[in-house]
Amino acid sequence: MTVSQRVAIVTGGAQGIGRQIVKRLAADGYAVVLNFATSKVEAEQTVAEVVAAGGDAVAVQADVADEFAVARLFDTAERTYGGIDVVVNSAGIAVHGRMTDLDLAELDRVYRTNVRGTFVVDQQAARRVRSGGTIINISSTTPKLSMPGYAAYAASKAAVDAVTLILARELGERDITVNAVAPGATATALFLRGKDEETIARMAAASPMNRLGDPAEAAELVAFLVSPAARWINGQVLYVNGAAA
Structure with a gap:
């Protein structure tokens, strides 16, 4: 590691938007610690692609809702690269169903990953990200x-927004920025799973641009937010949705 090299942790980095963020930050010269929960094969493939392109990345398994596993993830980043400058919390799951029908076990599952997981990762990030860093x-x-059927998922992401805005105020005096990136309908496996072509077309048409987002487009915004040009952007939820809302 050179003195100028910056280090990023990306949770949920094996697939979808997280995977594109890993590759984009690595292309910008970051050493990336890619976190995954169960997608070991995809994580290893992503690391291999980064290394083949001349980048530096390692994959580390951790359940983001397990505070001890997340602490070990951050330990690995510090031990391997000497410190942490950027944390991108991309791990998340989605459940859909009308409130009258939704199994409360599914509600608990999405809250465990999306709300508790965000809090646990952000808590470690708040303790360990170096001054001048970004979450x-x-x-x-x-x-x-x-949207009907999205109550559990939307509520979990509203909690993510709240945590983001409060943490930005708590960490501002340390020159650490905290923002949220909020994609719209994006062509990832998580979004496409269980949807028929008619549903996908209808959701694509919700944007006046009449298409789904590309995961790389969200990754581009993340790359900007961690750059020196974005140091005055703090405590914001930035939408990447083609004006779909």
């Missing part, structure tokens, strides 16, 4: 849409 939580446009 970014991946939120969602769904809290603004009031």
Whole structure:
């Protein structure tokens, strides 16, 4: 590691938007610690692609809702690279169902990952990110849409927004920025799973640009937010949704 090299942790970095963020930050010269929960094969493939392109990355398994596992994740980053400058919390799950029908075990499951997981990761980030660093939580446009069937997921992402805005105020005196990136309907496996073509087309048409987002577009915004050009952007929820809301 050179003195100028910066270090990023990306949770949920094996698939979807998280995977694109890993590759984008690595292309910008970051050493990246890619966190995954169960997608070991995809995580190793992503690391291999980063290394083949001349970047530096390692994959570390951890359940983001387990505070001891997350502490070990941060320990690994510090031990491997000497410190942490950026944390991108991209880990998340989605459940859908009308409130009259939703199994409360599913509600607990989405809250455990999306709310508790965000809090646990942000807590470690708040303790360990170096001065001048950045914390970014991946939120969602769904809290603004009031879509039937999305109550559990949208509520969990509204909590992510609240945590983001409060943490930004708590860490400002240390010159650490905290923001949320809120994608709209984006062509990831998480979004496409269980949807028929008619549903996908209808959700794409919700944007006046008449398409789904690309995961790389969210990654580009993350890359900007961690750059020196974005140091005065703090405590914001930034939407990447093609004006779908």
